[in-house]
Amino acid sequence: MELAIKNRIALTTQNFLTPKPKPKVKSLRVFSVKCTASLSSLDGAATGVVERPWKTSDARLVLEDGSVWRAKSFGARGTQVGEVVFNTSLTGYQEILTDPSYAGQFVLMTNPHIGNTGVNFDDEESRQCFLAGLVIRSLSISTSNWRCTKALGDYLLERNIMGIYDVDTRAITRRLRQDGSLVGVLTTEESKTDEELLEMSRSWDIVGIDLISGVTCTAPYEWVDKTDPEWDFNCEGRGEIYHVIAYDFGIKHNILRRLSSYGCKITVVPSSWPASETLKMKPDGVLFSNGPGDPSAVPCAVKTVKELLGKVPVFGICMGHQLLGQALGGKTFKMKFGHHGGNHPVRNLVANRVEISAQNHNYAVDPASLPKGVEVTHINLNDGSCAGLAFPALNVMSLQYHPEASPGPHDSDSVFGEFIELMKKVKQKA
Ligand SMILES: NC(=O)CC[C@H](N)C(=O)O
Structure with missing residues (x-):
């Protein structure tokens, strides 16, 4: 079984991860x-x-x-x-x-x-x-x-x-x-x-364009909405309230609903919100959201992420994961046709289980470009690409895919609980 998975990755990785040449007409x-x-x-x-x-x-x-x-x-x-x-x-x-x-x-x-x-x-x-x-x-x-x-x-x-x-x-x-x-x-x-x-x-290309500034909010706001209890399937044991600043790079509402249901008080801030202002608000954690386009076209966002690294626990989802990868010193690249759908098998290397996930991305972090100490925690089993990272020394965790689903399977929902645990651990130490 193990070997079959490895062979499958070896066979498919080259296909799916090689960027395409411009098509001939x-x-x-x-x-x-x-x-x-x-x-x-x-x-x-x-x-x-x-x-x-x-x-x-x-x-x-x-x-x-x-x-x-x-x-x-x-x-x-x-x-x-x-x-x-x-x-x-x-x-x-x-x-x-x-x-x-x-x-x-x-x-x-x-x-x-x-x-x-x-x-x-x-x-x-x-x-x-x-x-x-x-x-x-x-x-x-x-x-x-x-x-x-x-x-x-x-x-x-x-x-x-x-x-x-x-x-x-x-x-x-x-x-x-x-x-x-x-x-x-x-x-x-x-x-x-x-x-x-x-x-x-x-004559048009999506590569190299900042698409985040066109979708982010214009001013900070509080988010209070939770998942409707009738639909919530995973809501035990949430007592303490953690204050999370969520960077809106194009945030999906269900990320906010899930965090809120897990017991977070959330302030959503625009993508250009300075790291210094975030630190002044003394959050327990920071979330870097999903968002459109090329992660290497938004160096300002990478700079903000870098300035927050090690100062507060952080969680990145999709674009947030890619920005974290860059802030940690790694590189992102454009995939052949990306992953978009609700049926992507991911191997969670920490929990040693396979999760079926919702995905939507065209770029990925190159794990070989990451410095020592950064761990690949999740792997996409269709093509072997990096699907999650952690850097425990700086209280960093991230996923390339969508634990909030909407739409898609809920296998990875518990990662919001892991973020709570990370904030709890850091708060207790302080
Ligand atoms: N869902 C997302 O955050 C997508 C991230 C990035 N825009 C990509 O296509 O890879």
Whole structure:
């Protein structure tokens, strides 16, 4: 078993971790799917009233490799550039749409059937949708869920987010797996030629851009909301209150709810909040949140993390983990197509167990670049990449993935309890 896992890592690591070269364009190739019974009106879809004629394709997604994907639009109209990534989660599209870490990206759902549960008030992971757009195979013609307040198409339209459906998401996913993430331009504008859109996609890049400043909050605020007790599955033994300062690099609400449920008093601060101000607030711990884009494009955030190292216990999640990796002296790199989904097996080397995790990242910390004393605590079993770090001497812990799930499995929820234990230990020593 052990050997099988090792062999699997050896076989796959090279594939998934090698950054992609820029794709060559031989000529533009147009792809379209055979017409399925999609409705012309989303209002009709919400009420179940069928309108004819069937909608025909009115949108194009042009990828930087020269492929042109004809599709049908829903949500907002216009032209939008972004990086296309695929997400393998079966459920939770609303949490995915409101995860700020997707800023600058088109999320392509591999689950072909999207929209069937509509959207509701409770599943928002942030104040708005920051992603570039949504790409799906089939848009549900009706919504049916007791929490549903709105159809997905109306929701995206209100938030000015473009969506397309009736596009071969399986073929695009294979292309992304083979060639790596690709930049694309999505348009509903007939006047734009395929060549123009290709040129647009090839002249834009997500690497090296600071996307955090566009999603962070503008001023500090207190967070009080907890996980609804009806949904909470892990809430025993939380007595003492710990004050946590949470750096908002694009924070998901469920990180805050879980910390709050575990007994933390939370102050959320903007990404530019000085480390000196944080220390003046005398927190028991600091959380560095998830967030969009390239971790090496935000040296200011790395500087803040560095200034807090060793002064207070810290916990990093996803972007927070990558910033910690850099602050400790390590390097981050862009993966071939990253990890996005709710089914990633991770080996927890400390507890010696496998956890199925929710993940959403395109970058990773290179463990070989880390100084002595920094321990790799978690490994992604699909490709052997670093999924967690600890530096006990400085009371540092971090995960590359999402223990708060939303959406995804809850196997790693207990890590919030480990952060509490770390704060407790340091407080008792003081
Ligand atoms: N979810 C996140 O925090 C993502 C981190 C980073 N933007 C990445 O893509 O790797």
